Amino acid sequence: SQTIHQWPATLVQPVGSPLSLECTVEGTSNPNLYWYRQAAGRGLQLLFYSVGIGQISSEVPQNLSASRPQDRQFILSSKKLLLSDSGFYLCAWTTSPTLSYEQYFGPGTRLTVT
Amino acid sequence: KNQVEQSPQSLIILEGKNCTLQCNYTVSPFSNLRWYKQDTGRGPVSLTIMTFSENTKSNGRYTATLDADTKQSSLHITASQLSDSASYICVVRGGGSQGNLIFGKGTKLSVKP
Numbered sequence: 001s002q003t004i005h006q007w008p009a010t011l012v013q014p015v016g017s018p019l020s021l022e023c024t025v026e027g028t029s030n031p032n033l034y035w036y037r038q039a040a041g042r043g044l045q046l047l048f049y050s051v052g053i054g055q056i057s058s059e060v061p062q063n064l065s066a067s068r069p070q071d072r073q074f075i076l077s078s079k080k081l082l083l084s085d086s087g088f089y090l091c092a093w094t095t096s097p098t099l100s101y102e103q104y105f106g107p108g109t110r111l112t113v114t
Numbered sequence: 115k116n117q118v119e120q121s122p123q124s125l126i127i128l129e130g131k132n133c134t135l136q137c138n139y140t141v142s143p144f145s146n147l148r149w150y151k152q153d154t155g156r157g158p159v160s161l162t163i164m165t166f167s168e169n170t171k172s173n174g175r176y177t178a179t180l181d182a183d184t185k186q187s188s189l190h191i192t193a194s195q196l197s198d199s200a201s202y203i204c205v206v207r208g209g210g211s212q213g214n215l216i217f218g219k220g221t222k223l224s225v226k227p
Contacts, residue, residue: 043118043217044158044203090157102148103215105157 002027006106019078023091118218143209
């Protein structure tokens with residue numbers, strides 16, 4: 001069966017520090033991968049999605065970036081965190097080439113920027 | 115503008131009672147609608163998915179309805195349990211091969227003993 005992992009589970013970082021969140025998927029090949037952010041009192045916001053190694057699409061301009069160095073690994077990064085980057089970050093995957101089919105979400109990373 | 119509005123924002127009910135959550139959307143064209151359950155500090159988990167032609171779909175004690183004409187959906191929870199305490203998120207997918215997912219802000223349900 002397929003599983004999706006995210007780490008760390010929680011993170012507290014000062015403003016201006018770098019960020020690296022990792023997401024890995026097991027049990028499937030060539031998944032489509034997604035990064036979402038869920039801010040307090042707001043809905044899920046799609047940040048990035050990837051349909052293959054090295055292929056990244058950005059949905060929202062910001063100081064975050066994403067990379068996909070391996071088929072089942074998706075990384076969210078920032079060179080300098082802002083207070084507004086605080087939130088709950090979710091990675092998701094699907095086998096569909098579009099957003100049309102069900103997405104399976106990881107456990108999430110709670111990021112607090114102080 | 116494509117939007118998904120959920121109501122109420124939060125809800126408190128007693129264990130064993132039923133409740134209904136609402137989702138109104140303005141997404142057009144429409145492809146499908148999903149309801150997710152998200153436990154605190156966890157990722158969302160799918161409960162149901164409904165396409166244009168489906169009016170009702172059940173998953174255990176959860177029953178979702180869809181009225182594509184009025185662009186409304188509801189999620190009915192029967193005989194609530196403490197474990198039903200969570201946020202319930204309505205997600206609508208737009209039409210087309212690259213139809214985007216539009217997420218509602220969710221309804222936070224608290225089931226009290």
